[in-house]
Amino acid sequence: MKNFAYLPAPYFSHFENITNSKKDTVKTQPNEKKNTLLSLFDEIRTKYKYYEDNFDKGKLHLINSTGYIDIKKLSLLDAYTGNGKELDKLKSSIKKLQHQDWQNTCPYCGILSLNSTDHYLPKEDYSEYAVLAINLVPCCLECNNKKGTYWKVNNARTIINFYLDDIPEQEFLTCDLKYEDAIPVARYNLSQAHGISAESFNLIECHYDRLDLLERYKDGSNDEITSTLDSILSFSKDDEPSKIKSDLITNYQKRVSRYGVNHWRCALLKALYNSNEFLDQASSALKVQLVNDMLKI
Ligand SMILES: [Zn+2]
Numbered sequence: 035m036k037n038f039a040y041l042p043a044p045y046f047s048h049f050e051n052i053t054n055s056k057k058d059t060v061k062t063q064p065n066e067k068k069n070t071l072l073s074l075f076d077e078i079r080t081k082y083k084y085y086e087d088n089f090d091k092g093k094l095h096l097i098n099s100t101g102y103i104d105i106k107k108l109s110l111l112d113a114y115t116g117n118g119k120e121l122d123k124l125k126s127s128i129k130k131l132q133h134q135d136w137q138n139t140c141p142y143c144g145i146l147s148l149n150s151t152d153h154y155l156p157k158e159d160y161s162e163y164a165v166l167a168i169n170l171v172p173c174c175l176e177c178n179n180k181k182g183t184y185w186k187v188n189n190a191r192t193i194i195n196f197y198l199d200d201i202p203e204q205e206f207l208t209c210d211l212k213y214e215d216a217i218p219v220a221r222y223n224l225s226q227a228h229g230i231s232a233e234s235f236n237l238i239e240c241h242y243d244r245l246d247l248l249e250r251y252k253d254g255s256n257d258e259i260t261s262t263l264d265s266i267l268s269f270s271k272d273d274e275p276s277k278i279k280s281d282l283i284t285n286y287q288k289r290v291s292r293y294g295v296n297h298w299r300c301a302l303l304k305a306l307y308n309s310n311e312f313l314d315q316a317s318s319a320l321k322v323q324l325v326n327d328m329l330k331i
Contacts, residue, residue: 036294038141038196039131041124041167043086046079052113052120052165070109081162085155089168092198095191099159110161114153121165125151129172135292141196142181143247144297145254146174154195156183168197180245190233192240199237202230206238207296209251209305211312218312220255220302222248251298258302259312266316273320275313282307 053075056068081100088097102110114121129137129148140146152171155163163169185193194201204227209220224242226235242248262282270278286303293300306312 035141035144035194035201035296036133036136036196037199037201038136038171039133040197041128041131045086045167046082048120048124048167049078049082049113049165050075052116052118052124055118055120056116066105067109067112070105071113074106074110078162082166085163085166085169089198094155094195094198095186095189097155097160099155100162102161107161110164111157114157114164124165124167125170125172128167128170132172140174140177141171142173142177142194142241142245143250144293144299145250146176148172148174150175150178152178152181154185154193156185158183171196176250177245184244187240191237192244194237194241200234201294201296202227202234202238203295204229205295205301206230206235207298207301209255209298209301211302211305211309213311218259218309218315220252220259220305222251222298222301224248247298251302254298255302258299259306262303262306263316263319267320267323270316270320271324273317273324275310275317278313278316278320279307 049071053068053071056071057065058068059065077100085097088094138147140148142152150173152173153160153164154169154171157164160169181193185191206224206227208223208225210223211218211220213219224235224239226232230238266278266281270281272278282303286300286307289297289300289303
């Protein structure tokens with residue numbers, strides 16, 4: 035898990051551009067939604083500033099909803115769901131800011147591709163921030179659906195904000211690998227490592243729980259274990275378990291520097307290189323392959 039970069043201010047110009055790009059008329063009648071957005075310019079400028087101030091102070095949980103209803107809410111939501119070119123430009127500039135290792139990976143889960151955009155403060159309750167760049171988080175559709183309008187309970191945030199929250203460098207996600215009927219089964223756990231505050235760990239637990247991450251990592255592990263075995267068979271030339279282990283550790287270190295120590299694939303790789311059963315399984319498969327290769331020569 036790694037932080038995401040956020041678009042720098044100013045933000046209100048995006049709202050202006052999206053509004054101004056809308057048609058003046060709809061079916062020969064004046065575009066009521068556009069006119070409503072134009073009438074809200076001063077209010078929204080002030081609200082953006084209010085969000086930005088709280089964002090800068092790390093106090094997003096203090097932001098109250100304006101509670102827009104009826105045509106104002108509809109018009110503000112339409113600025114987003116209207117899907118115009120200006121909004122596409124905004125979404126794409128947020129994605130382009132990210133490090134290339136994360137340009138197409140959901141920050142919320144680290145599993146799936148970016149094919150959706152989350153409103154950190156949900157647009158259903160905070161329509162005024164429907165197109166505010168720092169409220170938009172590129173993510174996968176599965177995480178977006180699972181998160182829904184959930185982001186705060188009793189004044190404490192419950193979903194990690196990848197723009198703002200410091201992702202602990204201590205290892206809090208671990209993987210336990212056990213062979214059951216000769217098949218490796220990976221299970222994931224969270225633990226409050228030394229140095230992680232109770233508040234920070236509570237946020238992590240709520241985030242993982244809501245997005246069902248530990249189960250989703252378990253589900254994704256079979257394919258990952260198979261591809262790790264395949265890569266050992268493709269690249270290793272020495273069937274000694276200790277040599278296989280040291281190659282896996284080298285890969286683990288590279289992966290940690292790219293994705294962070296708490297990425298699920300890092301936790302799994304660590305469990306694999308610490309499993310004597312896995313190393314023996316890989317060593318036996320490699321031995322067979324090396325003999326077959328020699329026979330071919
Ligand atoms: Zn996701």
